[in-house]
Amino acid sequence: MPMSRRQRAEYEKTHLWRVPYDTSPRYLAGPGDARHVTHGLAATGWTRTSDPLNPHMVLTSPDLTRRLEFTPEPGHLSSWWKLTSLPTDTDPYWWIDLGQLVPVEILGSLTDALLGAPPAGQPDPWQSVPSAGWSREAENKVLSADGMCTIELRNRRYLPAPDDAPAWHIETHENSFDGHPGRRIWHASFHENTPAHLVNAFVAALTDTTPLVRGMYDSAAHHTAAKTQSRLTSERVVAAHNTRLDALRAQARTVRRQQRPTTTQPPAPPEAPAPARC
Template sequence: MPLSERQLAAFADKHARQIPFDTSPRHLAGPGDARHVTHGLAAAGWSAASDPLSAEIVLRSPDLRHRLQFDPQSTTSAWWRLRAEPTDTEPGCYAEFGELVPAEILTGFTDALIAPPPQQPDPWQPVTSANWHRDADGTAHSPDSMCHIELRPLSEFSDRPSWHVETREPGHGQFHGPRIWHAYFDERTPAHLVGSFLTALVDASPLQRGMYDRTGHYSAVQEPSPLRPQQVVDAHTARIESLRSRARSARRQLTRPAPTPAKAHTAQPAARR
């Protein structure tokens, strides 16, 4: 399902008519436009496997290993689900995300599915670099204490923990308030995917939202953006082109034949005089 010019034009038409507001912190910016996610994957060759007349969207990767489901009619709190089938060398994995997860944060995860980052650091590294408060018990929280990251063991008998991210309303004392959105990565999710999501989450730069777009919480701060509407559209188009290029490069790397080993040169005996 290649991304068409008509689909890009529909995105541009919506955002070119909106006055952008810089919205922060990111975890309270609201869901934004889901096409940040779906356009990126379509540009990388993912195809639709769902009924085009259904509210549900299912996208599959070119190798059919990954399946992303977006279901705004879900009866659970998870609107986005990613499943990866196991291979001979890698286990399968599962991740899910709630309704109000900002699409631009989710793209940190989905973009890394298209082309893994050149470096694969400890997922905690971007969190500590962003000055989020990290506790000794494997948890961290945002400066406003509303977003929490936890690396949670499966059980006391297992050393394979899973990642849990939750944004909650302020609570009282040790009790957290109602949940706004969540993200969950099972114990088999590759570290570079979790790290890419956390990098996008803790980024201090604001996200752009329209004047009447839904935010995650009333305490989100919105200020008129220095960006013009066309600049928001151009940034989306540039990202799509970059993902196309990265996906083509990744495919070339997979299909490139292995170099033929050089033949060993056998020493020849010296000729007799």
């Protein structure tokens, strides 16, 4: 279903008065506006299946196989976002679990990839990590230049973990003086069955050096994040949001048309021979 005018107007009311600031690195920019994710899903037919009066939100896909839970509660610090895919005849069960301060643009890159048609071949998420600025800590672990973000592919053969242990794990954390990661800022854990193109979309958005746009007085960004006034105007920020929603809606329509089974009329039965005349 398309976004309503009222929903778009509420988003505009929030952002038109803000002075946009470019904030980097991306993983320290703060969460941003959750509607970047929820509006994108709603524009492609996802519906709210939870109590509208409860801040806990559940959005469900049109085919009922996928759901996104958003739990913005102070006592729920370990995980504010959870994306789940139910098993089908062709796809296994998987989930993605994300912390409170994950930037919504990075999560949105993943949900955008989920809404499109899956690629013919699954990519290698490591290829999305740019070589400049990130260092390899181990064979399956890289570290950002400031030491505050790690991307790790965990090998279950060496970890005593339950059956549904995540394979990919990303964590942004404070630096400490003893060489070990400090307090965790946010995390993203991926179940081992998560399609690689979704992990790839998330990692590519995470390591992108393009700043994220935040409001001038947005205090959710980390104190070490760099902020400079953006060349974008607030009007262009709102226009970009609406353009993205329209593009996602058109993409979803195309995918549904491609997935729609083709029906053919069965051949007409042969005509019965005319009865012989005496």
